[in-house]
Amino acid sequence: MLCDLTALEMRRSLxxxxxxxxxxxxxxxxxxxxxxPELNAIVTLVPELAKESAGKADNAFxxxxxxxxxxGLPVAHKDxxxxxxxxxxxxxxxxxxxxxxxxxxxxxxxxxxxxIMLGKxxxxxxxxxxxxxNEVFGVTPNPYDTSRTxxxxxxxxxxxxxxxxLPLADGSDLGGSLRNPAAFCNVVGFRPSAGRVPSVPNTxxxxxxxxxxxxxxxxxxxxxxxxxxxxPHQLAPNSNSESPELFGGPLQRDLRGVKVAWSPDLGGLPVxxxxxxxxAGTPDVLSDLGCEVVEEWPDLSxxxxxxxxxxxxxxxxxxxxxxxxxxxxxxxxxxxxxxxxLSMSMKDHVEACYQQARMFADLxxxxxxxxxxxxxxxxxxxxxxxxxxxxxIEGIHFDTYIDWMRSCSDITTTTHPAISVPAAFTEDDxxxxxxxxxxxxxxxxxxxxxxxxxxxxRIGERRPPLLDS
Numbered sequence: 001m002l003c004d005l006t007a008l009e010m011r012r013s014l015x016x017x018x019x020x021x022x023x024x025x026x027x028x029x030x031x032x033x034x035x036x037p038e039l040n041a042i043v044t045l046v047p048e049l050a051k052e053s054a055g056k057a058d059n060a061f062x063x064x065x066x067x068x069x070x071x072g073l074p075v076a077h078k079d080x081x082x083x084x085x086x087x088x089x090x091x092x093x094x095x096x097x098x099x100x101x102x103x104x105x106x107x108x109x110x111x112x113x114x115x116i117m118l119g120k121x122x123x124x125x126x127x128x129x130x131x132x133x134n135e136v137f138g139v140t141p142n143p144y145d146t147s148r149t150x151x152x153x154x155x156x157x158x159x160x161x162x163x164x165x166l167p168l169a170d171g172s173d174l175g176g177s178l179r180n181p182a183a184f185c186n187v188v189g190f191r192p193s194a195g196r197v198p199s200v201p202n203t204x205x206x207x208x209x210x211x212x213x214x215x216x217x218x219x220x221x222x223x224x225x226x227x228x229x230x231x232p233h234q235l236a237p238n239s240n241s242e243s244p245e246l247f248g249g250p251l252q253r254d255l256r257g258v259k260v261a262w263s264p265d266l267g268g269l270p271v272x273x274x275x276x277x278x279x280a281g282t283p284d285v286l287s288d289l290g291c292e293v294v295e296e297w298p299d300l301s302x303x304x305x306x307x308x309x310x311x312x313x314x315x316x317x318x319x320x321x322x323x324x325x326x327x328x329x330x331x332x333x334x335x336x337x338x339x340x341x342l343s344m345s346m347k348d349h350v351e352a353c354y355q356q357a358r359m360f361a362d363l364x365x366x367x368x369x370x371x372x373x374x375x376x377x378x379x380x381x382x383x384x385x386x387x388x389x390x391x392x393i394e395g396i397h398f399d400t401y402i403d404w405m406r407s408c409s410d411i412t413t414t415t416h417p418a419i420s421v422p423a424a425f426t427e428d429d430x431x432x433x434x435x436x437x438x439x440x441x442x443x444x445x446x447x448x449x450x451x452x453x454x455x456x457x458r459i460g461e462r463r464p465p466l467l468d469s
Contacts, residue, residue: 007167032045039141129152151183200236264282315340422457
């Protein structure tokens, strides 16, 4: 099936003239028709617009025009990013009929590279929480077990990829929204370094924790995607100035002697025994690749308070006006987070910024000798889709709805690049991801290690059972 090819394989076939953009689109629309009713991953579908774009792509190929890196590849955009003329609800009943006039930058870059937009993928309300459900479109379940959650907040994107409805999908990550659903759905999600993928428009020019990024089924496809969405922009002063071409070329690398710090629990976080057991062989795989694995971990103890404070400030800025007019239409966790931000002082915010800078410097020092960190992406395997969030792990009770995702949010606070790569399955046949973290701004190196791990394990090739039924 065409839908089972990687993005790179699809691209090669398109450029060689073996298939047309129309044929590739039709194959994916058929897959969506078959699987999406059960999975609810793509919540807004625009087939006529996609067919028009595919026709233009084929005409450009026939005329011998220069073709973009994503020429003819079907994609969908997270329902948090604006798409001109296409419904963008943010997963909120307040915006259930909202149609933007302009594209966000990531959408514009993908379109200019020749991608064919099929529609929008599901997300929790305003992307809040690692469980994909909302009152507008409902729940998106896990394709490997539809009684379980797919994670979030880029859950619809991860499910669409796993079910082969798409070869590529964009997402965004604050507390783990690219990494968590990738781990739960056996695909790849990459959180780039701060500023690597600029956000435009953006109401905070110096925000370093939230980022947009790529999702795909293979690390090589992530590298292709990064060549399109990375790169500086004049309206994003914190964007990285390096050319996105650095993600081009083969990802093979000699890893002999490369030092990797491994921790099965990120230095002491509660981790479900099923996750620990599934990832127990990780150090051996890394050693077989030539890496020198050490059981050390940096001091990230300040991360939770930093993350909670800065996140709450963001929520206060974004949603305080909605609290006044639409409080009854906001889910409880969004209200709590916004009110927490409103109750904070300027001193609280400044202290968090100071602590973040200090922790960043300490981590850079720790990684002067150690090139990578390796750890679980999630502290639990996919849980029942009727549970909004995890309240307890290994007897440790959590105070807030985001505490169970510290395995991702602690890393977020460092602003270092991090990837979720398929790593194992639990005894209940649920996906588990490995998180690899690199030095600041050394994004390509993270892809190189992830590629080597992917090739050694081939876990990402395991398809959801529903595709074979």
